[in-house]
Amino acid sequence: MTTFLYNRLFLASDTIFRVLLATGKTKDADSADIKQLADTLNSNASNEEKTNFLIEYLLAQRSVLLDAAKTLLFVLVIFLIGRRLVKLGLKLTSRWMEKHEVEVSVQNFVMSFAKVAYNMILLFIIAGILGVSATIVAFVGSAGLTIGLALQGSLSNLAGGILILTLKPFKVGDYIIATGAEGTVQSIDVFYTRLSTTDNKIIVIPNGTITNSNITNSTNASKRMLILNFTVSYGSNVQELRTRLLDLLAHTEKISKEDKMEVVVDKLTPFKVQMQLKAWTKTEDYWQVRYSLFETLKEIIEENEAKLSQ
Numbered sequence: 001m002t003t004f005l006y007n008r009l010f011l012a013s014d015t016i017f018r019v020l021l022a023t024g025k026t027k028d029a030d031s032a033d034i035k036q037l038a039d040t041l042n043s044n045a046s047n048e049e050k051t052n053f054l055i056e057y058l059l060a061q062r063s064v065l066l067d068a069a070k071t072l073l074f075v076l077v078i079f080l081i082g083r084r085l086v087k088l089g090l091k092l093t094s095r096w097m098e099k100h101e102v103e104v105s106v107q108n109f110v111m112s113f114a115k116v117a118y119n120m121i122l123l124f125i126i127a128g129i130l131g132v133s134a135t136i137v138a139f140v141g142s143a144g145l146t147i148g149l150a151l152q153g154s155l156s157n158l159a160g161g162i163l164i165l166t167l168k169p170f171k172v173g174d175y176i177i178a179t180g181a182e183g184t185v186q187s188i189d190v191f192y193t194r195l196s197t198t199d200n201k202i203i204v205i206p207n208g209t210i211t212n213s214n215i216t217n218s219t220n221a222s223k224r225m226l227i228l229n230f231t232v233s234y235g236s237n238v239q240e241l242r243t244r245l246l247d248l249l250a251h252t253e254k255i256s257k258e259d260k261m262e263v264v265v266d267k268l269t270p271f272k273v274q275m276q277l278k279a280w281t282k283t284e285d286y287w288q289v290r291y292s293l294f295e296t297l298k299e300i301i302e303e304n305e306a307k308l309s310q
Contacts, residue, residue: 075129082122089118104172106165112190157191160207164188170217175283177216179209198287223256224283226290228297231272232304238265238273241304248296249279254289256280 093114097107165188170176174185176195181203183195193210195203218224232241242263249261259280267274277297281289 071130075126078126078129079122082125086115086118086122090114108172108187108189109161109165116190156208157206160209160211161188161190161193163211164193164207169215170219174217174219175286176218179205179213181205182216218286219283222283223259223280224286226255226277226279226281226286226293228277228290228293229266229274230277230297230301231269231274232301233271234273236273236304238275241275241300244300244304245277245297248293248300249277252279252289252293254281254285256282 090111094107094111097110102110164170170185172185172187176182176185181195183197183201183203186194186196186202188207191207192204193207195205197203232238245263246261249255250257255261256279260278261280262276262278264276264278265273266276277293
C-alpha cells in the first residue's frame with residue numbers, strides 16, 4: 001500500500017513539473033533543476049531517495065510554490081464567482097425573453113447557445129489569469145481550421161437550428177413527421193431537435209438532417225383529418241357497415257359535425273375489400289379520438305364478421 005501511494009505521489013509530481021516546463025512558467029535556471037527532479041522521480045531510484053530529493057527541492061522553492069498556490073487560489077475564486085455569474089446571466093437572459101414574450105422555440109435555442117458562450121468567456125478569463133502563453137494561443141488558432149473541418153456536421157446542425165427558428169416550419173408543441181420519425185416537438189436546441197412520441201419515448205434528430213428532409217407539420221391547422229383503414233370480406237354487408245359507422249361518427253363528441261364524414265370503399269383486393277373511414281377533429285384531440293374510434297370500430301366490424309386491419 002505504501003509503495004502504491006509513493007508511486008501515485010511521484011507520478012503526480014512528475015506530471016506537474018513537466019507541465020511547468022512545457023508551459024514555460026519557469027526561469028531558465030530553474031528549468032534544469034525541474035527537469036532533473038522530474039527525471040529522478042521517473043527513474044528506478046528507491047522511494048527514500050526520491051522522497052528526499054523531492055523534499056529538498058520543495059524547500060528550496062518555497063517562494064515559487066507559494067506564488068503558484070496564490071495563483072491557483074485566485075483562479076478557484078474567479079471560477080466560483082464566474083460560475084455564479086454564468087447562472088445569473090442565463091437567468092437574466094431567460095427573464096428578458098419571457099418579458100418580451102419571445103417564442104418558446106427561440107428561447108430554448110438562445111439559452112443553449114448562451115450557456116456555451118458564457119462558459120467559453122469564463123474559460124478565456126481563467127486562461128488569461130493563468131498566463132497562457134501566446135504560443136499556445138497561436139497553436140489553438142492554427143488548429144481552428146482543422147477543428148472546423150472536423151465539426152462540419154455540428155456546424156451544419158447549428159445552421160439548421162438557425163434556419164428552423166428563422167423559417168419556422170414548426171415550433172415547440174407541434175406534432176411533426178420528419179426523417180421517418182414523428183412526435184411532438186419538445187425543444188429546439190443548438191444542434192438537435194427533440195421529439196416526444198405518443199408512447200413517451202424521446203427522439204433526438206440533428207437539425208441539419210431535419211432541414212434537409214421533408215417535414216410534415218400536423219399542428220399548423222386547427223383541424224386534422226382522421227383516416228382509419230380497415231378491410232372486410234366480400235361477404236360482408238358494406239352498406240349496413242357504412243350506416244353504422246356514420247352513425248358512430250355522428251354521435252362521437254369530438255368529431256366535427258360541420259365537415260364531411262365518409263365511409264368509402266378504397267380498394268378491391270383478391271381476397272378483401274379495403275375501406276376507409278374519414279372524419280375531421282381538432283388537432284389537439286386527434287390521437288384520443290383515433291384510439292377511441294379504433295376500439296369501437298373493431299367491435300362493430302367483429303359484429304359484422306369483418307376483420308380489422310390497421
